[in-house]
Amino acid sequence: MEFMRLGVIGLGNMGKGHIRYILKGDVPGAKLTAVSDNAEAGRQWAKDNVDEGVSIYADPYEMMDSGKVDGILIATPHYSHPELAIACFKRGLHVMVEKPAGVFTKQVREMNDAYAKTDVKFSMMYNQRTNPLYRKLKDLVDSGELGEIRRTNWIITNWYRSQSYYDSGKWRATWEGEGGGVLLNQDPHQLDLWQWTISMMPKRVRAFCYFGKHRDIEVEDDVTAFVEYENGATGVFVTTTGESPGTNRLEISGDRGKVVIEDNKLTFWRLRESEREFNANFKGGFGQPECWKCDVPIVGENSNHRGIMRNWTNAILHGEELIAPGEEGIKGLMLSNAMLLSTWIDNWVDLPIDEELYYAQLQERIESSRYRKRT
Template sequence: MTKVVRLGIIGLGNMGKGHLRYLMNQEVKGVEVTAVSDNAEAGREWAKENLSATVRIFSDPIALMDSGTVDGILIATPHYSHPELAIAGFERGLHVLLEKPAGVHTKHVREMNDAAGRAGKGLQFSMMYNQRTNPLYRKLRDLISSGELGEVKRTNWIITNWYRPQGYYDSGTWRATWEGEGGGVLINQDPHQLDLWQWTIGMMPTRVRAFCYFGKHRNIEVEDDVTAFVEYENGATGVFVTTTGEAPGTNRLEISGDRGKIVIEDGKLTFWRLRVPESEFNATFEGNFGEPECWKCDIPIRGDYPDHKGITQNWVNAILHGEELIAPGEEGIKGLMLSNAMLLSTWTDNWVDLPIDEELFYSHLQKQIQQSEAKKGVAQS
């Protein structure tokens, strides 16, 4: 086993450069950037000016993969290309670290997951779900998985602090278009929250009813305001509200369970803990208006938040030492399925069962793309 992972970075947009900065500062151990690729000349010029002369620069990502200079690739390109580049990597025996989202539609992402499965367990495939390293959400997941909160009854996430002015959308013809990005707030701003929503509680909804508004607050063709209602197999329900058009925005996650309620807001986790489970109180209390005794507990959050470099270090450690992945790549389909379901529910004006009808979603997406105002061309994420 090699002692150093030779890494190729595909895509030198904002995210690709961001990853390069901490990697070139040697903030991740056991990895060396040996190659980069970008199909835009400006990106390659940036690489020449800012990277070591030993780093090979390619215009074609496939040429990078075939160069023999890398053991793994970090993909930070536009959304549509994520699955196809990951599949190409698996076919060449390369480890893959993929920026969010996993793709635009689950049909393509499922093909990617199948390719990862064929490649075998020897290759490490991870999503760049850096929010999974946030100790706030790790503590929430622990409180739920340990049974401290009891059975989940309701989830509610208001995530409206994604404010974006019109100038943001006007900065590129590919932005906020079906052809260029494949969606709006759900696929651009919310992939982390959609992933955390299911990851922290440990279950996916069984069906979704959503109302997406397209170009409601901005002159764009994709969704910029969404309210979704979901149902879970155990009878729990949930609401997800998001937009890029409100100021000031809110980021509040509230989860109610049989033993109380947990709220994450303003970087704090508060647990309103019932002294006895609500179900037990209800079965034994004989009065008319009583309720369980409740304690407000400010839960201390300990631990570092390594963010993007934490996921990258974990992926490298998985390659070199067999460490368990924090964000297995195959799980990227879950959050994407939630956003696909919300759009499909709006397009069909109906409930959508999960797992979704992938062919139906794909056909609706193609209709949107045919009408898209995006100009042909290539953009970097």
Template sequence: MSKVRIGIIGIGNMGSSHALYLSKGEVPKAELTAVCDIKPERLQWAKENLGSGVRTFDNADDLMSSGIVDGVMIAVPHYSHPPLAIKAFAKGLHVLVEKPAGVYTKQVREMNEAAAKSGKVFGIMYNQRTNPLYQKLRELIKSGELGELRRTNWIITNWFRTQAYYNSGGWRATWAGEGGGVLLNQDPHQLDLWQWTCGMPKRVRAFCGFGKYHDIEVEDEVTAYVEYENGATGVFVTTTGEAPGTNRFEIVGDKGKIVIEDGKLNFWRLRQSSSQYIREAKDGFSQPECWKCEVPIHGKETAHAGITANWVDSILNGTPLLAPGYEGINGLQISNAMHLSAWTDNWVDIPVDEELFYSMLQEKIKNSRFVKTVDEKTLDLEGSF
């Protein structure tokens, strides 16, 4: 195989974006050969903008059975990610799925098992992992430069949305159509980066505001407290109802503090670990010597095209994936735990109780404004942003 023939399932907002950079040849050794969508107007858009070499289909089954694709990119509403991926693996196709991996971990675990059984390359569109800021943060933590983690704190509130945004699609911001609010739509990247750099927490206590600022049934504000295995703690604060918003990620370790904000990574580096200084210092009010360092960041964020190129390289050359699809379950574990904690008004351990979460989600779906069908041929395949 000298190139990878790619089909895109769902050409709404995100799917059309992927289609455009692929059709422009921005991913080496990749060829866009097919797209599908149930909306005739989207297929007409494809014919007008993607060139005559791209075939259009009105359903995913026909695209996957066409023989003109080696892999598929799945860019449809959240609930359909796992079932479509499982079908693709069964047909011997490689898969790159949009975030989030799904709505509930039980469903995503089935997708991961199908991927492992197929032996095909399975990636997820965690494009934020291509950002050199977070790559450097991960390097500093994994190398021990920051020391043992003590505290993590991410305030990510620059997701301001109006009611008109939520009114733009009947499935949007409903339990049946989208499966959640800010945690499932806006925050999957941050939840992934949080665990990718700092590791998974062991338990969560979350407080969610459901329709606090908007006329919606899902969460538009979350404040969550987590605990890690080593005793470290963390806080995650997010909302779509606050302006102006903040995006500040602060990580404290035994050897200092790192803050990512405004596109910069600042490291307050201690010359002596805080734990050692606490034990040995003679002055009760002194502090260890600290240097503020603005860490130089090299490289540039390659975003969606970068993740796609990495997926293609993995198919052709076995290159390790920057964002393996199997890891999509990690951030979802955290968001499922946050939802379940708010629903039960209690602490929730990670891994989450999958059966309890699923049963409580079904109750939410029963009372949802949006009536969902399980037949993906009749789903609105508009992108999920």
């Protein structure tokens, strides 16, 4: 295969954005050959903006069966991601899925099971995994520089959204239309990075989600979650769309120091000896390990969406290792599902979650969703 023939399903803001840089040639080896959208407005945009010879479809399954594509980028509403991916897998097509992987882990697990029966390349659009800040953090953890993880803390509250934003689409911020709020729409990248950088998932979660606290919406717009890890470490995740000015601060504490990422800078407070060793040997009344503040240089640029698309294309054409394997999309979604479920049942939730219970709880909310009343 000299190049990968790309099809795009979904011509909303994200789909259009991906198409624009593909047409500019920013992803060597990828050639746009087909697009699909069930809305006439989307197809008209394609007629006006894509190259001559690119096929335009109303039915995504017709595009899948056209023989004109090798790989498909899915940039549709959340609920449809697993269904469309599974259909692609059955046809032997490579798949890139926009975040999130889906709305509930039960359907994403079915998607992963379908993928396991293929030999295609499956990736998630976790473009923040190309950010050198988080890659350096992962390197510090993986190399042992930070020692055993003791605590994680992410305050990500710079997602300010006005009421007019939510009012711009009937599907927005509804259980049936979108499937969730800040956790599912704004936070998938952070939830993925939270577990990816330290290579650990929590063993249990206790969360407090507030629904329509700051805006006239039915889904969560303010969340505080506490997690426990198998090794005894703890973590906190705080997020909202109703706070201005907001904060984006990730702090990871380990046995050998602390790393903070804030304002696009990475600072490493490095202990000269581990806290465990210091505590075992120190005989004074007050004291602590010698600590050096290190402003860690960050080398490279964040290649963002283009980087993930290049990686996926190179995986298809040249066997390059995937940065964001598609089957890992369930991990961040597991965290958001656990936070919602913990709130709904007012209790701790063990991971992996009870997927049937989550699905039943979600269905109850879909039954009374505003989206049904609006359509």
